[in-house]
Amino acid sequence: MTSAALRMHAHRLGWLASMLALFCSTAAQAWGPAAHRIVAQLAEGQLQADARVKVRQLLTLSDARHLSDVANWADDLREDPDQREFARATARLHYVNFADSACRFEADRICANGQCVVAAIDHYAAILADSSRPLAERAEALRFVVHFVGDVHQPLHAGYRPDRGGNQYQVRIDGKGSNLHSVWDSRVTASARLGWSRHAERLARMAPLADASEDPVAWARQSCRLTRDAGIYPDSRNIDSAYLERMRPIAERQMRLAGKRLANVLNRALD
CATH class of the missing domain: 1.20.5 (Single alpha-helices involved in coiled-coils or other helix-helix interfaces)
Incomplete structure (x- = not known):
């Protein structure tokens, strides 16, 4: 040659x-952010006409067209040098740590001063619903609500074990070290081998879930009980494909619930 x-x-x-x-x-x-986008797309498909119009108006202030475009904004703040202080100030709003396996919500103990995901959903939903507030403030509230409703349905964002939501529960997957929280943030959803939009479309075609819950406390307690009862903590520290296959239906049901409940929050706030 x-x-x-x-x-x-x-x-x-x-x-x-x-x-x-x-x-x-x-x-x-x-x-990594696929589940949040899936939840947002599922919710957008369930918005009532008035809420849909108002959501689109608020999204224009974020240079966005769809809820999925802003679904990860609250996490992306950490990567913006100009927003890192704000990201630190709101970091505790992404989760709630229950005291024990009974998953009792004791606000003074586990959500003092409103510093947990349950209180954050109520707080920002109220801002979103207040038409006297500046549009920019309501647009920011919309971005937070979309993200936090997704967060509270990730079981490890509402656990009770002293391992920082599985962040300190070390596992191995594909021969590499990781932690259980990371596996649930990405690998469980990714095991469907679909892009997030196609995954959302597949979930949207499933039969509607019967769910009348409007209480973020109940959503968090449900997630907490999943970490206790659903086998989320594996018997072995080696995560294999069988574990991912067992967990994916649980994750998908949580995303479907989150999409339905997020749509209900937005429909109520923007009716």
């Missing part, structure tokens, strides 16, 4: 490696 041909071959290999790295990086980043 001539030197020119070698250079061309090396160039092609370099280009291929770059594209592969880009693909892998994008895939890794995309699955």
Whole structure:
């Protein structure tokens, strides 16, 4: 092979490696927030006409068209140097830590000063519903509500064990170290092998869930009981495909509940 041909071959290999790295990086980043986007898309499909119009008006203030566009904003704050202080100030609003396996909600003990996801949903839903508030404030409240309703349905955002919602529960998956929270944030949903939009479309075609709950406390307690009863904490620290297959229906039901309940929150707030 001539030197020119070698250079061309090396160039092609370099280009291929770059594209592969880009693909892998994008895939890794995309699955992390997938569940939040799925919940948002499911909710948008269940909005009443008036709420849908008002949601779109508020989304324009975020340069967004769909709820799924803002579903991860509350997490993305951490990556914005100008918003990191705000991200730290709102960090405790993403979860609630129950005291024990009874999953009792003792507000003074586990949500003091409104610093938990349950109180955050009520707080920002009230701002969203208040038409006397500035539109920018209500648009921010919409972004928080969309995210926090998703959060409270991720079981490990409402657990009771002293392991920071599974962040300190070390596991191995695909021969690499990880933690249980990370597995539930990404790998359980990713095991469906669908992009988030197609995954949402598949879930939307399922029979509607019978659910009349309007209480974020009840949602959090339900998530807490799942961490206790549903086998979320594996028997082995080695996570295999069988575990992901068992957990995915649980995660999908939680996303469907979150989508329905988020739509109900928005319909009530914007009616």
